[in-house]
Amino acid sequence: MEIHEFQHLYRRIRSEIGKVMVGHEELVDLVLVALFAGGHVLLEGVPGVGKTLLVKTVARVLNLRFSRIQFTPDLMPADIVGTNVLVTDEHGRRHFTFQPGPVFSQLVLADEINRATPKTQSALLEAMQELAVTVSGVSYPLERPFFVLATQNPIEMEGTYPLPEAQLDRFFFKLRVPYPDVASLVEILDRTTGAFLSEAEPVVDSATVLAMQALVREVAVAPHLLGYVARLVEATHPTSPRSCALVSRFVRYGSSPRGAQAILLGAKVRALTAGRAHVSAEDIRSVVLPALRHRILLNFEGEAEGVDPDRILRDVLAHTPELEPAESLPAP
């Protein structure tokens, strides 16, 4: 696959999704960036803003097998990954057969993931990171490409189980689904309450998606940009000499190296969508917030004052130089 093909397909995918999704252009872009980078997305937004619709539409356009898991407090891990069931064959012999759960799909919608218990939530961990599920000592690989798009409601916190840091870290991006503006709302009303409902058509298949994912890895990155990403992530740590005032004051733990990986891969996808074979600093900056906002842990003061991690990250961006004054390229 070549860059122009990637760009062309991406535009078509965007266009098809746009037939169903009204507004949320940046959100759609970032979801696609995460998918082509091979990451999972945590969508956060109030009910009814189109989270589930977005995921369904993406699955249809990418022509991926889609499954939806509605997380509830009584949901068990086996309900997600599947279980061994006792089966009687035609000879009357009984044996255990693995019954795959809904996670055995290509695009999994984990709806209201924070309503399930941590035990159940952790069932997704292996699937998300290893792209495999182990039941009764037997590992079952998941079909590629595999994406988890989880949603959570930031308002109704009663009876919920906030995702542990380890699990949050598995998400490539955390995206906020904003409430649509008036113009978008009018468009939504027009499209959804009429007799004709527009539908998105599949644009690519699994193989194409995998090829697109492979192309992302080929994008070149200038040495100083690698350093820039590393400095950005380091600057989120309150003990780092590069940390800014807000980080020092409100952050308990900064981002993990996964955050840096997410930034760089996201930037590579951004570069490809712009038709470039190399990453620019702007590509990096455009994905810092979704890649790191769920990876920094606020301290008590930050929590008490309700500090938005985005504010801290903007401060980090503002204070981290793209190129260190004395930075140079050492001879190979």
Added chain:
Amino acid sequence: MSTQAHHALHQTRSRMAWQRAVRLACVVSLGGFAWGIALRAASLVLPVEVPLGWVFGGSALAALSSLLAGRLLLVPSLYQAAHLLDRTCGLEDRLTTALGIALGRVRSRFRDQVLEEATRALLHVDARRVVPIRRTLDPRVLVLAGGLLVWDLVLGGTTLPGTPAHRTRELIRAESRRLEQRVVRIGQSSRAQRLLRAAEQAERVQQAARALRQERITRQEAVERLRALARQVEDARRAAEGLLREELGTFRLPSRAALEQHSLALREFLSRWQSASTPQERERIREALQDLESQTPGLPPSIRSSLRRAREALRRGDRASVLQALGQAREDLQGMQRLASEMEALQTLAREVEATGQRIQAPTENRTAVEERDIVTGAAPFPVAPAGAKRAGKKEGPRPGDLTEGPNEGLRAGQGSLREKLGEPTERLGIELRRERLPGIPGGGKLTLAEAQGAGLRTQPQAIPTHVPLLVGRRSDEAMARERIPAPYRDLVRRYFLELGRRRE
């Protein structure tokens, strides 16, 4: 990347180095000018004196050094140059990526594509536009330099009352005023005696003193000016001395008193010759001329020659030649006398200027409280003694002619200097001054003076009685009418010369 692309990259790097150097030079000169303004601000209170030329010269020198050092030391890497081009030309990190690929630091399937794009982009890069050196010049440098100039024009020399700087300023003014007053007298005297060089120099010094008094000037500048002025006056004195030496040849420079004596004698000979009617009288004149020529060791050669000619003419009975020779001798002597007077006046002038400079230069802490008060009130201070002399010396009683001053003495009642009122005491007549001083307030108090007259100082006579002409009495009357002899002394002088005349007879 192609050679052209590399050239463009290197050119950008070179211009970046210049840009950094210019920026450094701007920072350095900014610092210099800021320091200059800080010194100017400090000069409102403290006697801090840094001439404007030093500030500008120092800043320029430091800026130039920084420029050269910056160009040599602040050379960016090629990577930094590429990064700058990426940012300023909107190349979206294309060049840095390409450079990384070219140096083997970045591996990508799209290697060739990135390199080609970068090369293409570099061919259209104009390093002069991307790295403008002229625009790097910080306008604040001009603002600060302008501020410094405006400060000097508007506030230069301004001091806050009661501060050390103000006291220094007042000292300069007081000393300048004092110098001006003294020089006015020297100038008047020189003009009266037709001492053109001395009068001209006095006029110059007077103008300089007035300028010192009126201008806002630092202590250092004032001292420098006075030094230059003293040198100028000294040069004029040397010129006069040179002329005199030219006249004298290898002969030693006679004293002014000796020249006066010779002149007086010649005048007498002329007068006697004109009134001589008998051969005996002429013979006596001839003998006197011979005596004068042979017995006066310091007689200049031109005069001696004229006298010889006069004597020979006298022997021949050539009246016209005698008159001509004597007249010539007299003219020569008058010229020498004028030059000697001129030298003396110029020396006095130079000494005054130098003394004023020394007084201004003397550190404030070496002055006594009384002197400081005199400075502030405008009274002239004592003549400058070597630093520490006053402190180290014992209490010295007033010597004759040493007019010590008290507080609140001055030019007006209760203020000012006695010397300013009376002038320097003459050397030839002992003057005893009795002062009754009332401590007054500046501009207010009262000062009464009484001067006791005394006989001339008992010293060796400077004129040989035999040379004193017979008609000196009449001449002295005429001279006394013409010269500036204080009225109370006129009778004394006249009696002195009459007595000399009687002895001669």
